[in-house]
Amino acid sequence: MAQFHYVFLFKLSLIIMILLRTSVNGKRFGTTKLGSKFTFVPTNFDVENAKNKEYEVYNYTQTLDHFNFKSESYTTFQQRYVLNRKYWGGTAKSFPIFVYTGAESSIMGDVEYSGFEMTLASQFKGLLVYIEHRYYGTSMPFGSYEEAYKNANTLGFFTSEQALADYAQITLHVKSNLSAEDCPVIAIGGSYGGMLASWFRLKYPHIVYGALASSAPILYFLGLTPENGYAVVVSKDFNSTSTSCYNTIRESWFEIDRVAAQSNGLSTLSQTFNTCLPLNTSQDLKDNLESWYKFVAQYDNPRANYLPTFCNATNRAGANTYVLDKIMAGFSALLGKECIYISDLGLQKYHGWHWQKCTEMVMPMGNGENDTVFQADPFDLAEYTKECKQVFGVTPRPYWIPIQFGGYGIKTVLENFASNIIFSNGLRDPYSSGGVMQNISDSVVAIYTEEGHHCLDLQTPNDTDPDWLKAQRNAEINMIEGWLSEYKIPNAN
Structure with a gap:
């Protein structure tokens, strides 16, 4: 049965990959989608069914533009987030809040197929908060998918910086509604979501007390x-x-x-x-x-x-x-014996991740001569830019992410300005090549395994998991336990 299950899963994943064109390389310039889990849940996910399980699904009236004061900046849209209070010990003893930083897909896939974050909530009597990334799922500015993806002007508010500000707003909103202002927040994310989790801690340390960033290639940018x-x-x-x-x-x-x-x-x-x-x-x-x-x-x-x-x-x-x-x-x-569908892997106008990689998430991927299993195909920024201009009418900013989040001289940046971040990786994950792979300090650590693949530690734990995977998760639990033991309620004065 297990063999059938995973053959079926592989088929389903490839079908989804082809239909959504999200998990593959472009013809020349695409970067493999970062997604932490291969799950697919439609945007019209059965909210009532989710509620009946153990989830509470909400919409927050979110600001379109957090960083300007133009009239259009005050436009709002409905952003989806989900609560799970199953294990939460409440506010009396400041039990933690685990914020799952949604990435480049509907948040309901992460909610429905909860993994290691559920283990953490159980271990520490934590509240789980899942926040959907703007422009994915149902969290569409301008009222609809069609309007949100209409052109570069409507997509211009689709950035990681805006997403992090969204997360900050919703996190504070949840804490206020639950009278949980004194509860520490731990951000959790995988892949692009892991990058966001680490940046959330760096950019908003007064809101986020720590972060678990799984398979987060924060260094996969030009010059790094x-x-x-x-x-x-x-x-x-x-x-x-x-x-x-x-x-x-x-x-x-x-x-x-x-x-x-x-x-x-x-x-x-x-x-x-x-x-x-x-x-x-x-x-x-x-x-x-x-x-x-x-x-x-x-x-x-x-x-x-x-x-x-x-x-x-x-x-x-x-x-x-x-x-x-x-x-x-x-x-x-x-x-199996099914025919193989050959997909058009070029950039797609109505595809969120393609917009992101044509603006700020420019991850240069290329193959040299005889240095990989693939034929030579070097990364060409000029051609990459040309294709992005043709599809979206925008020019990529390949150096912006390292400037914005401190990729250049990352060791010094993290030593001087960071604490309480776990960068977890598996060395068989191709994206580990762009990850943080050494301990920076006592609280900014790299926890990796030789055998692991992409975001494996965030998957739902199973009794049959190998010892090295169990050890990795235990190390992460112990690290978070140490952070929480040192947590002090912020002084309002």
Whole structure:
């Protein structure tokens, strides 16, 4: 049953990835979506059903623009947040409030499939608050998705800085409503949400007492992390799983190029890879294959075993088997016999993460010659900018995030201005290449595992979890326990 469950999950995840185009690389310039969990919940999620479980779903009247005083800045919209009081000990002893910093998807996926944050709430008698990121889910400025995503002017309020100010407003609102002003707040987030959690602590230390930032690549920006960092880790994941599998993937790119150059090459490739529709170009095929390999590496975990499943199938095909048939054997093991849909991976106008990466979340990803499992494809900022201008009419600001949040000289920044932040990672997560991987101080720490993948520590704990994962979570719990033991109620004077 477990094997069926994860094969089904992989199929579902790839379908969602294709339909939403959120979890894949663009044709040349896309960054793999950061999402911490592969869950999908429609924006019209059954709120009453959620309430009947243990959640309270609310909307907060949020300010459109926190940083200006123009007439339009005072426009408001409804921002969704969710409370879970199941474990909360109340205000008498200042029990903590855990604020889950929503990222690039509907918050209800995180609410419905609660993970490690529920364990923390149980351990510390904490209140759980989940806040949806503006421009995702139902938290749409200007009244609707269509109006919010209409053009660069309506999208211009879609930034991480505005999102953090939203979180600050809602956090204070919740504390006031519950008479919980004296309760410490711990921010929790994974991936982009982990970046937000760490920045929330840095930017609003008077509101947020600590942060758990899981798989948060706060250093994956120009001048901070090598552009091939992500692809190098993907390559190591495959090579350490099976060198022959790694070599098969490397060989397959050149074979695809060879076949594509033949008179009926695209038709042959369409048949070989059982594509749902005929291929238009071989590059479309290669882009999709590259995205799937990255997905497999980023989201592998001890229960799913995507990497071993794929590589074992390619190896079982036999040394004398045609190289592209080996690749298909791997995908058949993950997807079954269904046809493979080849998605257009270019930038999409009505896609939130694409807007973000065309403005401030510019994470340079490229492949050098012979340094990864992929073909050479260096990051080209000029071309990247050109595509963003064509789709959104905006020019990216690739250096803004490090300036805004202190990426340059991060060790000195964190030493001098930060406390109570956990940066957790798994070294088999490709985004760990842009993470904080060393302890900065006694309270700003890096807790990582050699075996972990993307946001694995935030997933729901299970008795079958390996000891190294349990140890990582225990270390995080102990760290937070230490923070809370030292918490002092702020003096109003």
